[in-house]
Amino acid sequence: MTWTAPPRRTGTPEVLVIDRRVDADRALLLPRGRLVHGCTAVLADALAALPSGLARLDLDMGAVEFMDPAGLRFLDLLGGYSHRESVPATTANWRGQPVRILEGSGLDTTDPLRTTTRARGPGPAPGPGPGSAPRTASAASTARAAPGHAPGTERADRLRTLEQEVGQLRHALASRPVIDQARGVLMALHACTSDEAWHILREASQLSNTKLRTVAAAVVAGAGSGSPPPPPEVRAALRTALGRLGRRARGRGGW
Missing domain, CATH: 1.10.10 (Arc Repressor Mutant, subunit A)
Known part of the structure; x- marks a missing residue:
């Protein structure tokens, strides 16, 4: 078992570091820091460094201390990797302020990947991939908009509210x-x-x-x-x- 961390990109602030461990056909990623602007690039580097043929990918989020709406894009990228590579992916051990963002987004605070949905083009939605968990009832209800309220508008309103709360928290800190x-x-x-x-x-x-x-x-x-x-x-x-x-x-x- 070997712990490694992807090299830091030159000229970018170190807001997030992702350590990784690959054991046979399983990989464990441990993000440390903040899920803010730039976190998706760090995740993309970590995912690109993983070997092919993985049977499972787990993320321990216990060392993530802060999250703003950019963290939702982090989850979308991770979910996209899981679907594209047919690798079951889970996130666990969420704590502190990031849990509030997950709750406000209508995501499962135990493992938000179970309720993260990605935008799709026209046509029927595909069934769950080999590594995807079925959508839960809570996810389905989140995806449905209130009468007269478009799904995109509802999500945008929720994100605006979260951004305001994050801004207030940053100011307070x-x-x-x-x-x-x-x-x-x-x-x-x-x-x-x-x-x-x-x-x-x-x-x-x-x-x-x-x-x-x-x-x-x-x-x-x-x-x-x-x-x-x-x-x-x-x-x-x-x-x-x-x-x-x-x-x-x-x-x-x-x-």
């Missing part, structure tokens, strides 16, 4: 570090607890009609020696929030 830093600054300067620091930031955001992340960034920037203080409306809001908690603004970062 990007905002957390500076907010946590601001809480630390407030705790150090004003001898408050972590919860009290959070309430100070949130109240200052509301009072000044300023985004929470902007308030937090101003607090962090203002704590450095020689750094400019926060804008006047943010300073006033911070003073008010501190006063309501019985804290007096003092020293550097006290505004």
Whole structure:
């Protein structure tokens, strides 16, 4: 048994790595990272490196930490390979945020390949290939659109909703570090607890009609020696929030 990983493409960000193990006529792929833009190219490389004549292909998704709608194209590519090569393929061990994307897409969270359907041209749909599992009742109901609602429109609406949720999640993840830093600054300067620091930031955001992340960034920037203080409306809001908690603004970062 030998573990290998396909070489990284020159000039591409390493958002996903796929380790692989081939044992006789079975292959195991272990994706690590994020199923985002570019993930299909990484999968295509991994599939191209597999030997012919496989009897089974399994993917362990336990190390996939994030997924956006590009992950659905990842599944379509994998399903296409399974159908074209007549190799049964499964995905397992989904966890965390990617499960939410699968649920929102109407896919089986245990193995979404069982409910992934690919667009086909005109004519009757072919029966399941040698490596394909039969469509489940849940997949059939997902494929049927509501009355007066075209299947393509329903899928597009679902994808738009998922993209909005993913965007909100990315923004929240990007905002957390500076907010946590601001809480630390407030705790150090004003001898408050972590919860009290959070309430100070949130109240200052509301009072000044300023985004929470902007308030937090101003607090962090203002704590450095020689750094400019926060804008006047943010300073006033911070003073008010501190006063309501019985804290007096003092020293550097006290505004």
